[in-house]
Amino acid sequence: MATTPATAQQLLAASFSGMVFGFLEDGQEFRESYSSSSDGSQENEAFLLDEEEEEDGDQEEKDRRFWENQHQLLQAILCRTNSLETRIRSVTKEAVKEINREGTECGCGKRMASGCRSCLVREVSGRLCNAGYNSAICKSKWRSSPDIPSGEHTFIDVVDSSNPKKGEVRVIIELNFRAEFEMARASNEYNNLVNRLPEVFVGKVERLQNLIKILCSAAKKCMKEKKMHMGPWRKQKYMQAKWLSPCKRTTSTPLLSVGNSGRLRPKPKESMLTVDLLEMLPNSFCITAVEVV
Ligand SMILES: [Zn+2]
Known part of the structure; x- marks a missing residue:
């Protein structure tokens, strides 16, 4: 399980890159509301952050699958060829x-x-x-x-x-x-x-x-x-x-022009x-x- 500081760092990095801009604020709100409770606040916080991390992971996974898919499609098209094309x-x-x-x-x-x-x-x-x-x-x-x-x-x-x-x-x-x-x-x-x-x-x-x-x-x-x-x-x-x-x-x-004898015109x-x-x-x-x- 990822430690909370690392997750927060990732979130910060993500928010700076402009990808999930509103999230940090939402997360802070959650943390603030949970911090008043005496027990389990950290667990809850970790849980929430992990959930968000998972969503980021999903996007990464989606991206990975997109490129993998394009590679496979490309390969399939390039492999298939008929005899006329080959000749x-x-x-x-x-x-x-x-x-x-x-x-x-x-x-x-x-x-x-x-x-x-x-x-x-x-x-x-x-x-x-x-x-x-x-x-x-x-x-x-x-x-x-x-x-x-x-x-x-x-x-x-x-x-x-x-x-x-x-x-x-x-x-x-x-x-x-x-x-x-x-x-x-x-x-x-x-x-x-x-x-x-x-x-x-x-x-x-x-x-x-x-x-x-x-x-x-x-x-x-x-x-x-x-x-x-x-x-x-x-x-x-x-x-x-x-x-x-x-x-x-x-x-x-x-053109039939080989070497320097460029006399034959097309x-x-x-x-x-x-x-x-x-x-x-x-x-x-x-x-x-x-x-x-
Ligand atoms: Zn030319």
Whole structure:
């Protein structure tokens, strides 16, 4: 059984942290009313304090269970994967590995893997096309709403219609998945959860939706615990908008530029619905850089 001084200290600490502000006053009132009685006052006091301590313990227990639950949910989603996702994941990972190993440069003269995200996305998507997948660069764009600000996001997808029973299956590929959820000054519990995410996400829309749900409710909990305001771009709606709002798909062939010979320029094939993606990418800069080289 905890001694009374320790319990009082805990209460003080708790009240200073602002968590149970009115309680100390209530407790004092109780102690005052009981202190007049000659016997059993200390027992009563200890009993009351213990009861309160138990309530604190309950909250701790609830918090512990919340994080444990998020871990289990996350693990369950990451473990389950179908053969299509597995195949696309291995092509994607191999492409990224190769680009890293070769030090592939894009027209910008930058190393694709470390510097030029837009060219990396194009290259990986192109290699997926070469491997026989209907892959494209997706650019999503959404308007602001009362809940979330407007924004846009670029990622890769594969639309698979090889299984007539399943119809069209869309697999989302995000090369910087973990970074999308990283937060400065987050709690250890939140960081532990984010660290379990793959750096490269390859999965069906439903799987992505479930991951977003888990991570965003964890972010909300984390910010609440830290008494910090959560930016609207951390909200589930915003995260979902990134990958799940209407987007323009642009297919492209790989750059094929290895080492310093950046002479081959990409010739993207664009679907009817797309605007000229090259205009949106820093491609004029790419071309200038090639000419200088
Ligand atoms: Zn580039």
